[in-house]
Amino acid sequence: MTDIERAVTNSLTFYEKLNDSQKRTIADNAILKRLKQGYNVHSSSEECTGLIIVRSGELRVYMLSEDGREITLYRLFENDVCVLSASCVIESITFDVFIDAEEDSEIIIVNSGALNEIVSDNIYAECFMLKKATERFSEVMWVMQQILFFKADRRVAIFLIDEMNKTKSAMLNITHDKIARYIGSAREVVSRILKYFEREKIVKIHRGGLEVIDKTALMKLI
């Protein structure tokens, strides 16, 4: 079994329900792709990219307005599967997203043509795709609630705590601009909030990032 086949069998839980010919179709149409940081791997104007399995690194899925504003919907990490990049396969998905590599990443792409063939034949494959889409629905609703209903300081606090949990460190190497993009706000707003956090001795701002020095105070804000 090749590396790609192993990743596919592990991540696509419908794999065992496929017949031999369908298994071969998947294996023959899965490719490994190495992405440089910042690379745009999927955009709505493009062809339907296919299903993405992340092997390493980090991808960011976002919406883009006509005037270039971005809203991050969610991020993808090792072993995560993304089906929104194969929206042509699921007819109930009628919107499109953009996906960038946030770090140097390795991904497996299962070609949407092959996927389409299998999904239309196999209810387990279809169900898998829909389940993955529905999980993302929940994440997007969470983002939407944050943007619409929470004050920006709360959103920054939630972001910083998430980030600390993810990196297991209080030292966060992330620019104000990047935080603003993640939480769907403006850089100026984020800078203002972080300055306020600094005055309150919650964080210490340094070049290219910040350190959380009072997590308890941060937790109280959310």
Next chain:
Amino acid sequence: MTDIERAVTNSLTFYEKLNDSQKRTIADNAILKRLKQGYNVHSSSEECTGLIIVRSGELRVYMLSEDGREITLYRLFENDVCVLSASCVIESITFDVFIDAEEDSEIIIVNSGALNEIVSDNIYAECFMLKKATERFSEVMWVMQQILFFKADRRVAIFLIDEMNKTKSAMLNITHDKIARYIGSAREVVSRILKYFEREKIVKIHRGGLEVIDKTALMKLI
């Protein structure tokens, strides 16, 4: 066959894939409910209501913030099926919504306990639920894009055109307040935009509603 059974077999396309005992379970756990206009049929604090099939009338599905702000996600009309009111049945749905009757309505509710039993046994039923959820995902993404990216005048124009198409009339009996709630804006903003539309001879405002007098001009705004 009773009226309820007929509605259930027509709307739930997985019905024919059920065995006799499962069919009986559905029929035994579907009830007809008459709702008065304004009645809240589902809210996130409540128990999991179940799957809703609209027989007549109109329901509105929305999010509610802690301070009482509402964002309409979508509306349900005759024969529409709503699964977000049965989110406990689909584990990938981790958010909750509110549902009100916008008019006097008749709905069928399939109890979530019975539904759960069937969904965990039958892949077609599971797939149906996920497909319906994913369709709503697409609608919600559209709403989100409108709120985040479009200017309010464009949102009002889109709403008025939708409403004209729906009612097949240029005379719309809808208050500014209601329009504001539908498009996720403030009443003052909507009133200002409608006044501007009136100055431009696009609409004529009257008590409790408005008339679209220049649809072409409205179409140009979207």
